[in-house]
Amino acid sequence: MSQNTLFDKVWDLHKVADLPGGSSQIFIGLHLIHEVTSPQAFGALKDKNLKVRFPSRTIATVDHIVPTDNQSRPFKDNLAEQMIDALESNCKKHKIKFFNIGSGSQGIVHVVAPELGLTQPGMTIACGDSHTSTHGAFGSIAFGIGTSQVRDVLASQTLAMNKLKVRQIWCKNKLSDGVFAKDLVLHIINRLGVKAGVGYAYEFSGPAIDALSMEERMTICNMSIEGGARCGYVNPDKITFKYIKERQFAPKNENWIKAVTWWESLASEKDAIYDDVVSIDASKVEPTVTWGITPGQSIGVSQKIPELNELNADDQFIAGEAYEYMGLNPGQAIKNTPIDVCFIGSCTNGRISDLRVAAEIVQNHKVSPNVKAFVVPGSEKVAKAAIEEGLDKIFKEAGFQWREPGCSMCLAMNPDKLTGNQVSASSSNRNFKGRQGSPSGRTLLMSPAMVAAAAIEGKVSDVREFIKK
Amino acid sequence: MKEVFQTPQGKILKVSGKCISLVGDDIDTDRIIPARFLKCVDFESLGDAVFEDDRKDLNGKHPFDLKFNQNAAILLVNSNFGCGSSREHAPQALMRWGIKAIIGESFAEIFYSNCVAIGIPCFTLAKKNIKSLQLSAETGNLFIEIDIKNVIATEGSTKHKLNLKESSKNMFLTGQWDATSTLLSNFELIERTMENLPYIKLNK
Incomplete structure (x- = not known):
């Protein structure tokens, strides 16, 4: 069983209770929603006569169904219009912050949350979208959930989950010219297979990862799920902190200093124990x-x-x-x-x-x-x-x-x-x-x-x- | 008028029914329910669209279209079933077509947890045993009854030992797979956990 990894630390911090069946109840620090996987969750809340318990911990945007040529409303596609309309009214009713088209901050949910500074190290982040693993690039534990779980997070800000094992994917050497983060992650998935990550969180580390920018790290963590891992992460470092600093929702002034000190303490320890370790030579990766x-x-x-x-x-x-x-x-x-x-x-x-x-x-x-x-x-x-x-x-x-x-x-x-x-x-x-x-x-x-x-x-x-x- | 679909409720102790075999590895949730069917604000109409593109492609020969598979309730699949997108629409579509349980070599993680969350037990079984079950389902009617407590499937006088995660088993047996009320019962603990998280204060 893993010990002293970032995953262990963040998991323990967010564990609310051991549930009778053997799984754990985990607090979700940041919940992101979009138009496709949330309407039925709001519908279920209504059916069960429940409210959104911590509306400030959920953030919404619209991304999947939006046309990219003409975004004027109503959308030509009536079904798409119904979906954005449902999200607008659900956010309004439950007092959830919504970055709508034209707000200046709308976009793909996994692009928007990092660029607003919402995504931070040490958080648990859930969203009804499998590419939520993207946010792990900041040293958060981030994973995709289904609509019933979206309902549970809205109602309780928690989820019932089994703890994942941790596999370290050590990427040695550096990527060559013309070879990018996307090539590296495709190579890793090819090497390990599309289901090797089932039951695991992937920790991407080593010199090739340390050398990547935050956006490149996001590309790597984004595709963890394509290797079967619901969650992938990179230990936070100076590159992470520099990216977050002064973004809209980043900690400010003396809180910034405190946050960085805390974030630095989250990285996997040198003596951390992993359930599995794999080594990849980044210098051998081609486009x-x-x-x-x-x-x-x-x-x-x-x-x-x-x-x-x-x-x-x-x-x-x-x-x-x-x-x-x-x-x-x-x-x-x-x-x-x-x-x-x-x-x-x-x-x-x-x-x-x-x-x-x-x-x-x-x-x-x-x-x-x-x-x-x-x-x-x-x-x-x-x-x-x-x-x-x-x-x-x-x-x-x-x-x-x-x-x-x-x-x-x-x-x-x-x-x-x-x-x-x-x-x-x-x-x-x-x-x-x-x-x-x-x-x-x-x-x-x-x-x-x-x-x-x-x-x-x-x-x-x-x-x-x-x-x- | 179409009957309103009844979703599972409470304790799930047993599942029984006819088996349907669907051969293939890495069958992703885009194949189970193509993205264009996600443009809906409820799950009601998804049952008819399950495997829509694969079924069109096979022109009536897809397992979900074969006459002898109609009214089947237990789906037999291979490896990494349900990989890809987290869309709960995939198990919802299977459930609304009539699937009540799935037996497979392995399941993708988010798909598996979505199935638990809506009351569809997913069991695993070794590759060769799945193959033999698939073969019997393809060559004749295979009816089984699954006892969830003992994780055993009974087919006439034959018994198959299946595998089921202990935590999922307990959830089905107690009805806690429908997790919301259990989660909410710990509300004081939730608030305490939240107050102890450094970032809650730092982001104020």
């Missing part, structure tokens, strides 16, 4: 691309799609399904695979640093004539910063569409969808069958820089060749 229908089915851009007999017996069934669905053959190179749609955005890679990297690749190039390419900033703040830096112009001049913030084609709950069996190069997190809105649409996951290179070439390309140019 990485998925070829299949799970985020674990990835290869370096210079590699070939694996043959069945090169895979573990347990991975062969889904690989067979993937070859067929993707229309790709084992032994085939992934490089030069033709691309129809390029999507830069999402809670994984829709932050300002992601847009900067992609813009640098795109500058002075044109999007291939057969490609539809678009950029969806992760939040209104990201969009504003990008426009101030002129990134929107760079993208538009190259032939990208510049859109309004939201989740967009990561999960295609809004009008941004693949059609037919189009192939997308996507900076998002899931390449599941049908994920991007067409039941036969195909998704290749990669870093924003690799998406930018694919947009220019019209096919999967090695971004390192662009950097050399």
Whole structure:
């Protein structure tokens, strides 16, 4: 059993009680809600005649269903309008702070909470969205929950949970030029598998992680869930504190000093005991691309799609399904695979640093004539910063569409969808069958820089060749 | 008029019914219920949409469309079932189609906890035993009765020992899977825990 890890410390601090059945009751410090997974939870509160016990500990925004072309209300899609309307009225009724479209702070919930300084080390954070693991980048214990659990957090600010085991993923050495956090996390998921994290919290540590910016750490923790781990985290350090300082909801004045002292005490101890330790050599990671229908089915851009007999017996069934669905053959190179749609955005890679990297690749190039390419900033703040830096112009001049913030084609709950069996190069997190809105649409996951290179070439390309140019 | 679906209530001691086999690893919640069906403010209409895209693709041959699987209540699945999105709409859709329990090689974590939270027990069983159960469900009608206390599935005179997390078992047996009232009963402890959290004061 793990001891003296950040996970243990934060868990113990938030444990309210041991429940009779053997699980624990855990206090949730920050509860984030959005329009898709909350309406039924508010409905259940009403049915049970319960109120929101600590409304100031819940924060709302709208992200999944928002259109990215025309955000004027009412939305053209009546169902989407009903959902935002339900969130507006639930927040009003229960006195929950809501960052709505046009507030200047709306955006993807996992982009918004960190940039407002709401996400802080040592907190427990829950949200009805599996990518809540993102917030672990700050040294918080953050995880996705379902709607019944959203109801429980609204009603009691607590959840019934079993304690997770802790696996340290030690990333040694550093990432090479042209290789990004997204490549590293895809590589980790490929190495460990998509279900290895079930029952675990992942601690990402080592020199390669220490060298990452907060936004890069968020990309890593964001995809913990794609490796099966409900929660992933990075021990907080000076980079963490610098990011948080002076943000809207950050501790101020003498509280800031006290907070930093407390945050410093939270990191896993040198003598911490882990349930498992894995080592990854970051210097060996290439720009990485998925070829299949799970985020674990990835290869370096210079590699070939694996043959069945090169895979573990347990991975062969889904690989067979993937070859067929993707229309790709084992032994085939992934490089030069033709691309129809390029999507830069999402809670994984829709932050300002992601847009900067992609813009640098795109500058002075044109999007291939057969490609539809678009950029969806992760939040209104990201969009504003990008426009101030002129990134929107760079993208538009190259032939990208510049859109309004939201989740967009990561999960295609809004009008941004693949059609037919189009192939997308996507900076998002899931390449599941049908994920991007067409039941036969195909998704290749990669870093924003690799998406930018694919947009220019019209096919999967090695971004390192662009950097050399 | 369509009947109103009755969600499970209170103690769950036993589940019985016909088994339905769904073969495949890493079946994610986007496949169980595609995102476009999440545009709803209640769960009522989700049952008909379960596996919508997979079913269309197989044109009537998907297990959920086969005639002999209709009215099945126990779903037999393989590894990492329910991975991906946290959408509770996935187990809600399965439940509203008629699924009352799931037996599989392994389950994704959020999906599993969503199932507990809405009263669907998920049992695990070794790969080869799942395969043999799936085969009998595919070749003829397989009816089983699951005794949750002893975690045993009975099929005629044959008994299968299943696995169920101890904490989940206790929740089903006591009815505490519907957790809200248990959680609220500790309200003083909740307030005390909150007051002791450094960040509560530092963020004032």
